[in-house]
Structures are given as C-alpha cells and as structure tokens.
Amino acid sequence: MRHIISVLMENEAGALARVVGLFAQRGYNIESLNVAPTDDQTLSRLTLVTKGEDRVVEQITKHLNKLIEVVKLVDLTEGSHIERELMMVKVRATGAQREEVKRTCDIFRGQIIDVTPTTYTIQVTGNEEKVNAFMDALSGATIMEVVRTGVSGLARGDKTLSL
Amino acid sequence: MTQAAHEPEMLSGGEMLIRSLKDQGVEFIYGYPGGAVLHIYDAIHNQSDVKHILVRHEQAATHMADAYARASGKAGVVLVTSGPGATNAITGIATAYMDSIPMVVITGQVMSHLIGDDAFQETDMMGLSRPIVKHNISVRDPADIPTIVKKAFYIAESGRPGPVVIDIPKDMTMPNEKFPYEYPDRIKMRSYNPVKKGHSGQIRKAVNALLQAKRPIIYSGGGVILGKASKELTQLARQLNYPVTNTLMGLGAFPGTDRQFIGMLGMHGAYEANMTMHNADLILAIGARFDDRVTNNPAKFCPDATIIHIDIDPASISKIIQADIPIVGPVKPVLKEMLEQIEQSKLRVDDEALGLWWEQIEEWRQRHGGRYRSDDSEKMKPQHVIETLCKITNGDAYICSDVGQHQMFAAQYYKYNKPNRWINSGGLGTMGFGLPAAMGVQLNYPDAAVVCVTGEGSIQMNIQELATCKQYQLPVKVLCLNNGYLGMVRQWQDMNYESRYSNSYVDSLPDFVALAEAYGHAGIRIESPDELEAKLTEAMAITDKVVFIDVLIDPDEHVYPMQVPGGSMADMFLSKTERT
Numbered sequence: 001m002r003h004i005i006s007v008l009m010e011n012e013a014g015a016l017a018r019v020v021g022l023f024a025q026r027g028y029n030i031e032s033l034n035v036a037p038t039d040d041q042t043l044s045r046l047t048l049v050t051k052g053e054d055r056v057v058e059q060i061t062k063h064l065n066k067l068i069e070v071v072k073l074v075d076l077t078e079g080s081h082i083e084r085e086l087m088m089v090k091v092r093a094t095g096a097q098r099e100e101v102k103r104t105c106d107i108f109r110g111q112i113i114d115v116t117p118t119t120y121t122i123q124v125t126g127n128e129e130k131v132n133a134f135m136d137a138l139s140g141a142t143i144m145e146v147v148r149t150g151v152s153g154l155a156r157g158d159k160t161l162s163l
Numbered sequence: 164m165t166q167a168a169h170e171p172e173m174l175s176g177g178e179m180l181i182r183s184l185k186d187q188g189v190e191f192i193y194g195y196p197g198g199a200v201l202h203i204y205d206a207i208h209n210q211s212d213v214k215h216i217l218v219r220h221e222q223a224a225t226h227m228a229d230a231y232a233r234a235s236g237k238a239g240v241v242l243v244t245s246g247p248g249a250t251n252a253i254t255g256i257a258t259a260y261m262d263s264i265p266m267v268v269i270t271g272q273v274m275s276h277l278i279g280d281d282a283f284q285e286t287d288m289m290g291l292s293r294p295i296v297k298h299n300i301s302v303r304d305p306a307d308i309p310t311i312v313k314k315a316f317y318i319a320e321s322g323r324p325g326p327v328v329i330d331i332p333k334d335m336t337m338p339n340e341k342f343p344y345e346y347p348d349r350i351k352m353r354s355y356n357p358v359k360k361g362h363s364g365q366i367r368k369a370v371n372a373l374l375q376a377k378r379p380i381i382y383s384g385g386g387v388i389l390g391k392a393s394k395e396l397t398q399l400a401r402q403l404n405y406p407v408t409n410t411l412m413g414l415g416a417f418p419g420t421d422r423q424f425i426g427m428l429g430m431h432g433a434y435e436a437n438m439t440m441h442n443a444d445l446i447l448a449i450g451a452r453f454d455d456r457v458t459n460n461p462a463k464f465c466p467d468a469t470i471i472h473i474d475i476d477p478a479s480i481s482k483i484i485q486a487d488i489p490i491v492g493p494v495k496p497v498l499k500e501m502l503e504q505i506e507q508s509k510l511r512v513d514d515e516a517l518g519l520w521w522e523q524i525e526e527w528r529q530r531h532g533g534r535y536r537s538d539d540s541e542k543m544k545p546q547h548v549i550e551t552l553c554k555i556t557n558g559d560a561y562i563c564s565d566v567g568q569h570q571m572f573a574a575q576y577y578k579y580n581k582p583n584r585w586i587n588s589g590g591l592g593t594m595g596f597g598l599p600a601a602m603g604v605q606l607n608y609p610d611a612a613v614v615c616v617t618g619e620g621s622i623q624m625n626i627q628e629l630a631t632c633k634q635y636q637l638p639v640k641v642l643c644l645n646n647g648y649l650g651m652v653r654q655w656q657d658m659n660y661e662s663r664y665s666n667s668y669v670d671s672l673p674d675f676v677a678l679a680e681a682y683g684h685a686g687i688r689i690e691s692p693d694e695l696e697a698k699l700t701e702a703m704a705i706t707d708k709v710v711f712i713d714v715l716i717d718p719d720e721h722v723y724p725m726q727v728p729g730g731s732m733a734d735m736f737l738s739k740t741e742r743t
C-alpha cells in the first residue's frame with residue numbers, strides 16, 4: 001500500500017539526514033521526499049511517500065516519531081486528504097509535434113513556462129496519478145528532461161498538522 | 164543577595180563543559196586525550212571535582228562508562244579526541260545503544276572552518292554515530308554548551324535510554340573566549356516528551372486477561388532493570404503466584420533463587436522456561452523486546468498465547484510478535500497501576516488451573532532443566548566453576564561478562580537476586596566488554612566484589628586495561644574460563660559444520676599468570692577440579708589487588724539447552740545427544 005507521511009520537525013541541521021538515514025538503515029523504501037521550512041521558520045515540513053505492508057509502515061511511523069527532532073507526524077493516507085505534485089517537462093517541439101504538445105498541455109491544464117523555437121517547457125501540477133497520466137499522454141513526443149518535486153499534501157477539512 | 168552573586172561567571176567553552184558535568188553531578192569521566200580536545204583537558208587539569216580516568220584504548224572508556232550506567236542507572240560520560248579517538252569509541256557506543264544504556268560521549272572535532280576539508284584527524288562523527296545513538300548534537304556556538312550538556316543527559320536518561328554524542332569542534336573550547344556560564348535546571352523540548360504513564364483502559368484490559376489466564380507466564384527483560392521496577396515486578400509475581408522468566412538482559416530483576424523463577428528463556432534458556440513459554444495461554448511481556456535470540460522462529464512462537472506487552476518504546480511493540488494488548492509506558496508506574504487494578508478487580512486468580520500449571524512446570528523442571536553432567540569429575544566443568552563462584556560470593560558479586568560460552572554459563576549458573584548485578588553485552592555481543600565493564604563498576608563501588616567472567620579469546624580484546632587497573636587500583640577479579648578455543652564459535656562449528664574448526668582455535672596463548680604479574684597484579688592458575696574451591700576462595704579473599712584467575716576448563720563443553728534453528732521455543736537440543 002502507498003502511504004503519504006507528513007512530518008513536522010525542527011528546522012535544524014542534520015534533521016533531514018536522520019530521516020533519510022532511518023530509511024536506509026532499516027531497509028524501508030522512499031518513493032519521493034520533499035522538505036522545506038514552514039511559515040514558522042523554526043519548523044520544517046517533510047512529506048514522504050513510501051510503499052509497504054501496513055505493519056512495516058506502522059514501524060516506519062513509530063521510528064520517525066522516535067527521532068528527537070520530529071515534533072509530530074501524520075499518515076495522510078489514513079484519512080481524506082489532498083495531495084499535489086509539480087512536474088516540469090522539457091519536450092522537443094518542432095513541426096507538427098509543436099501543436100500536438102500544446103494541445104496535450106492544455107487538456108491537462110498545464111502551463112508552458114519557457115519557450116524556444118524548438119522546445120517547450122511545461123509545468124503540470126496535480127496528484128501523482130494526473131502527473132503520470134500527463135507523462136503517458138506525451139509518449140509520442142521527444143522528452144528531453146523531467147523534474148518532479150514529489151508529493152506534498154495535507155488533510156482535508158479542519159484537521160491540521162501543527163503545534 | 165548582592166548584585167555580584169547574580170552575575171554569571173565567565174568561562175571558556177572547555178571550562179563550561181567541565182563545569183556543566185560537575186553541576187550535572189558527574190564524578191568520573193573516562194577518556195583519552197588528543198589534539199582536538201586539549202583545551203578541554205586543560206580545563207580538567209585546573210579543577211578537581213570531575214575526575215578523569217585515563218584508559219589505554221578508547222573502547223574501554225566507553226565500556227567503563229556503560230557499565231557504570233548499568234550498575235547505577237545514571238549516564239556514564241566519555242571524552243575522546245576526534246578521528247581515531249572517536250572511531251575507537253564506536254564499538255562501545257553501539258554496545259550501549261543495543262542494550263538501551265544511557266551514556267554521554269563527548270568527541271572532539273577539528274576546527275569548524277576545517278570541517279569538510281579532510282583535515283588532520285577529521286571524521287564525520289555525526290554521520291558515523293547517527294545509526295548507533297539515541298541522538299547526537301554538534302556544538303556550533305560555545306555559549307550553547309551548558310544547555311547542550313543538560314539536553315544530552317536528559318535525552319540519554321529519560322524514556323528509552325541510550326547513548327548521546329556531543330561533537331565539539333576545537334574552536335568551541337578556546338581558552339581565551341569566555342562566555343557567561345549558567346547551568347539550566349531543566350530542559351523542555353517540544354519535540355521530545357517521553358511517556359510518563361500507561362493508558363488506564365489498556366491496563367484494565369490487561370488485568371482482565373491476566374486474571375483469567377490458566378497457563379500464564381511473566382516474561383521480563385532489561386526494561387524492568389532500566390525502569391528500576393524490580394520491586395513492582397516481584398510484588399506482582401508474588402501476588403499472582405505466576406512463573407517468571409527473564410531475558411539475558413533482565414536477570415536479577417526477579418530473584419534468581421525464588422521458587423517462582425524458572426530461569427532465563429531463549430536460545431540458551433532453561434528447558435522449563437522455554438517449555439512454559441511455548442505452552443502458555445498468556446504471556447505478560449514487561450520491558451522485553453522479543454529478540455530473535457528469544458523467540459526462535461516467530462511463525463512458530465507460542466501458538467496459544469494472548470500477549471500483553473508493556474514497553475516504553477512503541478517501536479518495540481508488535482515489531483516481531485503482534486501484541487494483543489499493548490501498553491506503552493514506563494514499567495514502574497504501569498506495574499503500580501496494574502497492582503492497584505488487580506486489587507480492585509472482581510476477578511480472582513484461577514487457583515485450580517494455576518495449581519495444575521505449576522505441577523506441569525515442576526515436571527519440566529525435574530525432567531531436565533538443562534543440567535550439565537557433573538559425574539565426570541576429572542574434567543573442569545565451566546558450569547561448576549560458575550556455581551562455585553556463586554557460592555563463594557553468596558550470589559552477591561557484580562558479574563561483568565565478556566561474550567561467548569562463558570557468558571552463557573555465567574547467566575545460567577550464577578543466581579542473581581538483585582538487579583544491576585549482571586552486567587553484559589546482550590544486543591551487540593561485544594567481546595572485550597568484560598574487563599573495562601568490571602573496572603567501571605569497581606571504581607564506582609570500591610567495596611564491592613566485582614568479577615569479570617571472560618574467555619581467553621575475549622580478554623585479549625581489551626587486556627591492555629590491566630594497566631588502567633594498576634593506575635587507579637581497581638582490584639577486579641578476572642575469572643578466565645580458559646578452554647583454548649573461541650568456544651562459542653567452535654560449538655556452532657560442531658553443530659553445523661561437522662566440526663570443521665575454521666579459525667576458532669586460539670594459538671599461542673600467553674601465560675596469563677605471568678602477564679598479570681607483569682602488569683603488577685596477582686595471577687593464579689587452576690587446573691584441577693579438586694583445587695577449584697580452595698583456590699577460588701583464596702583469590703576472592705584478596706581485596707586489594709587484581710587477581711587474574713586462569714581456569715583451565717574442559718574444551719569440549721557446549722552450552723545447552725540450545726534452540727533448534729527455525730523451530731519453536733520448545734525445540735531444543737538438550738545435550739550432544741538429546742533433543743526435545
């Protein structure tokens with residue numbers, strides 16, 4: 001099962017290394033991970049996506065909670081939540097392809113954020129599924145470069161992960 | 164008070180470090196100097212409250228501090244230099260980590276501006292130690308030192324204890340840069356709040372299950388000793404009249420000579436302990452972590468048992484074996500609340516079922532018990548040596564063990580009636596632990612009988628510490644069960660490799676008696692069983708000197724019982740020819 005674990009932790013040097021180290025030491029896998037300070041500069045918010053049996057994911061959350069710098073965490077996939085990922089794709093856009101790529105981009109409500117006579121750089125946001133679908137839709141084009149932020153997310157409604 | 168009394172004293176980083184240790188109540192630190200910590204050593208020189216013990220190898224410093232913690236429950240303190248000093252401390256840090264022992268390890272580091280440049284004696288101690296510490300902290304501003312020290316002790320000693328490393332770049336300790344010193348009374352951290360008590364609803368569920376059990380067992384571990392709850396454990400067990408087994412780390416938490424004690428469980432556990440576990444309908448696990456040396460094959464583990472698991476660390480619960488009733492909390496308050504709830508409960512222990520259960524347990528006890536063969540009086544049996552030691556010391560000595568067969572014999576045949584007396588490396592199994600551990604205990608308990616039970620293999624991993632014993636007059640007794648082999652390895656080779664003894668023979672052994680004498684100590688050799696008791700008594704009577712007691716034992720002895728790999732707890736080899 002895929003889980004999105006969202007972690008609020010002290011914005012201190014070494015805290016990220018501890019999280020990543022934990023996954024490496026205990027043989028857990030990380031599908032994606034992102035981290036940045038929050039509105040409160042002393043705190044960082046880290047989101048990671050992992051796959052594993054429930055038992056394993058439970059161990060992961062227990063071990064993350066044990067890290068001294070971790071203040072709180074939540075497994076977003078346990079409740080209803082919103083997740084988003086941002087992707088930027090640089091594609092070859094020449095001849096007939098140029099129009100085709102633009103059309104696909106529009107269908108996925110992507111934005112062209114950089115243009116040259118031969119390329120488009122497209123930005124797409126959405127959940128992992130949508131972003132993957134966009135990649136599939138581009139399969140006819142020549143993809144030159146892809147960069148993805150990995151998933152970020154939060155719970156729907158009143159629920160928050162905060163102090 | 165005058166204005167001046169409030170004015171904080173101005174101290175350098177090095178001085179603040181030592182003053183903080185003093186204000187924390189630290190009497191001894193164990194260490195070894197080097198370039199990166201010379202300012203700190205100078206600060207040590209200029210005061211007399213915190214005493215420094217100079218070892219001969221940094222690993223020994225960590226084991227000394229660790230053993231002090233195991234005996235006292237308070238964090239031990241280590242000070243080593245950067246680079247090789249720090250890496251030499253790694254084994255000892257990992258040893259403490261695996262057994263949840265509180266320790267504060269201060270490592271020197273190269274100057275801040277040189278970090279990352281492959282400077283002389285630079286190693287990334289933060290990175291190296293990360294997987295084997297509860298926490299580590301790097302000092303970035305000398306003014307933070309008192310708070311960091313306080314934090315380190317708080318983290319090391321609270322919750323599930325463990326080692327904490329403080330890495331200090333040399334420029335944080337400059338003698339001429341002074342800062343106002345104040346040692347904080349307490350530390351509050353928003354990201355770290357260890358649990359203080361168990362969930363009452365869970366405890367109620369546990370009490371209900373406990374009182375309805377027909378074939379119960381209490382399986383207690385190192386957590387009871389770490390949580391200083393042997394009194395509560397003993398009270399609970401006595402009140403219920405349930406059988407008690409201890410892990411290797413839990414020995415002494417319940418009196419070893421008590422009728423209700425059925426021995427250690429696990430790989431080399433007592434036959435009756437493993438049988439009782441396997442056939443139980445209820446297991447009350449207290450501060451024990453279902454280690455693979457205990458459970459054998461988890462898929463075959465105790466098929467009929469409802470499992471109640473008390474542990475301060477949620478990550479220990481349902482890690483290996485799914486708990487039916489988990490209780491997260493410190494043992495002491497949880498057991499206290501359990502006792503209260505039992506008092507109030509309408510349920511009563513099923514005496515009839517319990518009577519039958521005890522009958523069955525007694526039968527297992529009689530049938531085997533993993534006893535060694537003492538009929539062969541020609542040969543010196545290691546088990547007999549330990550029994551004799553137990554008799555001579557009235558079961559009241561601190562036994563600090565190394566790792567191997569001798570360790571298992573010391574666990575099985577010495578009867579520990581008090582907690583904190585059995586000091587050994589269980590989780591990491593660190594050969595070389597025993598002698599420095601004994602020294603750490605002896606230093607802090609000068610009047611106690613302290614015995615290092617070791618093998619000729621293990622003792623040579625830190626034998627240089629005999630010099631430290633001399634320097635600080637630490638009259639430990641070294642009881643070397645000398646079989647001339649890496650016995651534990653040899654046993655596995657006998658059992659699994661058709662006795663192909665690949666590198667398990669210790670060739671060119673030194674004359675340990677002469678070696679002890681060369682270090683300025685006494686040495687005696689015991690070669691025949693008839694002289695054992697007299698000579699051992701004589702050695703133990705010498706209280707002002709180290710005595711190295713080299714006992715030549717039967718090299719063919721194996722440790723039994725031994726669980727059959729892949730089997731259940733009840734699948735055991737009972738001797739070279741019998742199996743359950």
Ligand SMILES: Cc1cc2nc3c(=O)[nH]c(=O)nc-3n(C[C@H](O)[C@H](O)[C@H](O)COP(=O)(O)OP(=O)(O)OC[C@H]3O[C@@H](n4cnc5c(N)ncnc54)[C@H](O)[C@@H]3O)c2cc1C
Pocket residue numbers: 261262263322323324383384385386387389390391409410411412413427428429430431432449450451452453454456457473474475476479492493494495566567570588589590591592593651
């Ligand atoms: C050669 C060799 C052979 C061995 N054979 C055996 C064997 O036959 N049998 C055996 O038992 N072991 C054996 N061991 C040791 C084994 O490897 C483990 O170290 C041991 O079983 C772990 O003991 P434990 O479960 O008590 O846990 P510990 O490592 O002592 O852990 C303590 C547990 O208690 C918890 N805890 C800590 N403080 C508290 C508190 N205040 N309140 C509540 N919980 C707390 C911790 O979170 C942890 O889960 C052997 C080791 C060696 C080297």
Ligand SMILES: Cc1ncc(C[n+]2csc(CCOP(=O)(O)OP(=O)(O)O)c2C)c(N)n1
Pocket residue numbers: 565566567568569570591592593594595617618619620621622644646648649650651652
């Ligand atoms: C540092 C270290 N290296 C290797 C081992 C593996 N090992 C476990 S027991 C043992 C043999 C110990 O020999 P000895 O000290 O003579 O004890 P004996 O088993 O003979 O009683 C070895 C090599 C270990 N536990 N620790």
Ligand SMILES: [Mg+2]
Pocket residue numbers: 567618619620644645646647648649650
């Ligand atoms: Mg040996």
